[in-house]
Amino acid sequence: MHLHRHHDGLGGSGAAAHRPDGTRRALRLGLGGPVGSGKTATVAALCRQLRPELSLAVVTNDIYTREDAEFLLREAVLPPERITAVETGACPHTAIRDDISANLEAVEELEERSGPLDLILIESGGDNLTATFSRGLVDAQIFVIDVAGGDDIPRKGGPGVTTADLLVVNKTDLAPHVGADLARMAADAKAQRAELPVVLQSLRGEAGVAEVAAWVRERLAAWQA
Template identity: 85%
Template sequence: MHLDHAPSHGGPAAVSADVRRPDGSRRALRIGLGGPVGSGKTATVAALCRALRDEVSLAVVTNDIYTREDAEFLRREAVLPPERITAVETGACPHTAIRDDISANLEAVEELEDGVGPLDLILVESGGDNLTATFSRGLVDAQIFVIDVAGGDDIPRKGGPGVTTADLLVVNKTDLAPYVGADLGRMAADARTQRACLPVVFQSLRDGAGVTDVAGWVRGRLAAWTA
């Protein structure tokens, strides 16, 4: 277990420490998924697993405060073999285990690589948190932040570190926009203002819109990692 990773919030080019494993091999790329409660993080992880599992060797770490419910959901959905899905019970606000004291997540990541490796990709899903939630760059190499239209179409305008600095922003549940009065055009414009050149994907897991784009973004990060 590594305990000496200092949290930082570098830009997209930043990578976490320990790029090599103890045996000298390149470790898996780690991508974190954060966002508010109910935004669709676990469903997005499931969709990514289905899209990528035949192409790359991957595994998942989920974070919940007192349960392992997200990991159990992924196992029930059979998105990966059960031994490739593990859970961390944070016992406190979710951001503490992904940004402040990342030791439990690092241990989970390393145990997966030891147990089912070699791995190309590990997805680390945060428990539901607020717009300030970000991952330590000592834990992940890139961050996806997931919001949903039902949470209000003013979320991109409100900003916060998750919205403004994540390497990819996913606006989820776009199929609900007509039912909750969300203006997708306004959300897109506000996201562009807040994020400058950082990418944004509008996604509906119900009809599949955007899922291919998110998976394509992950493939791009993997290609850069292994080049």
């Protein structure tokens, strides 16, 4: 089943687009997906790719730890004051879709502390194919799945696969080792998503995160316009 679609790539966030002083706030992009799909690695790669040209920050979500934020800090992808963590204490859906108050507070604190910012990446804790972000929290969302999880994932669908503004099929370099059919995954994703974009990605490859970064730049240009 296809839920509501957003063809402008921004999603029409329910949150105010401007700060109290009238200036435009940062674009907020959510990254969700199953455990181990490569969300944090994708966030790290985006930070490295975009930090020379953009002012950005990251909010991570974990249930009981700050492991993802600590990974980003160890990798020094951004200054420490631009990385913060939310411990959800429950299913990740709660903090990104149902009760978004902790994430909104984290976002607002980042903008106050490090602003003005161009972009804030909000990473969900690892979840299943139903994970989606509240449009009161993010302006657009990326859903990350990986080849090792099975080449039938795009065909199975689910809100994350079918409605995210961008679907990333990650770890394509593993396809020969796990018997995954990339052409089939791409075709199934197209069938599920119609005109919504899909990127097949290997962070170990030469292109790396470049195609996703280009998509982010397009969203940011539209947001700032």
